[in-house]
Amino acid sequence: MAAIRTLTRRVGGSMSGMSLLRPQHSAALFSTSAKAQFKVAVCGGAGGIGQPLALLMSMCDLVKEVSVQDVSMAMVPPAGVAADLGHIEYPAKVNGYAIDPSKPAVDQLAECLTGCDLVLIPAGVPRKPGMTRDDLFAINAGIAKGLAEACAQHCPNAIVGIIVNPVNSVVPLVAELYKKKGLDPLKIIGVTTLDIVRANKFVAEITGQSPLDIDIPVIGGHAGVTIMPVFSQSTVASGISVDRIPDLDKRVQDGGTEVVLAKAGKGSATLSMAYSGARFGKSVLAGLAGTPTTECAYVASSVTELPFFSSKVTFGKSGVEKIHDIGPLNAYEEGRLAEAKAALKVEIETGLNFAKTF
Ligand code: NAD
């Protein structure tokens, strides 16, 4: 029961956000009165992350409608993904939207995005072995910019979860675009949840505890050394001997590369990312529905001297309600923080420099 409660917190932030059990099963465990009230779009919804993410969001009992958006030449037509998901016995209505990427997304996505409360963006190209996330900026920045312009026009109050890499640079670029349009840059949130998910799992493997009872904050950003797990803030992980921490830290940093290598040129993490994106999305929706919910996320921030940083963020009825301080660090973590900030500074500048061109 304790594990189920923790899982409930993770996927929805409240008993009513529970959605991994079918309602009739969860009703036996919880009194659930969730209202399907939110519209969610998944851009890149026909892709490796997009399809399972759209599935998980369509199964969230807070969701009344899901837009699956992709390009017209996607591997599977978004209308097909939507038709498929539309047969699942959950209340959400699912619609597919294909765009011609040679034309502005903003001119093609009015129906898809109007009324959205949350837009999740895994649209873009994934890494192959030997590439860094930075190498994706040249192609993915333009995709993200086009979709962000469409969000700014058609759903300016929606929370926009940036999954497309490099998150460390794409979030500053999109937040800057929102600022230039007079919109709130805190609507733009970098999804770093997969780093937390990995840290929880890897600590569970070492300690033998259930991952559902572990919650490691991961701060900084989402690439290489900028991924900074704070093991000392977890009662479970703080029991791990100090000489094992550097390797564990490195494994979390390199989790994405581990999957890229194992997929051998056929993509990067998709299923664990879909799980993580849904965990993030459900936390945002739980907040919007009135249950404040806290997750680490990468946002415009003043907790360090950098303009963007990932730390614990509380989502509430209006979106980002509180950005929490980093909290206490040990000497090893202080050293790592300096390393993470130095790398992150450069990656933030990449995004901000691009934003100067528009
Ligand atoms: P994928 O190639 O399987 O899917 C991407 C989808 O985006 C494709 O269906 C493609 O047609 C679509 N797309 C391209 N241009 C588009 C546009 N203008 N509008 C809408 N859709 C468009 O890739 P994937 O494995 O799903 O990964 C997507 C992105 O997510 C990559 O950049 C990857 O690096 C990133 N990612 C981030 C995290 C994270 O933790 N934040 C984790 C894993 C992957």
Ligand code: LMR
């Ligand atoms: C991940 O962490 O799995 C993603 O950022 C994808 C990648 O390129 O590693």
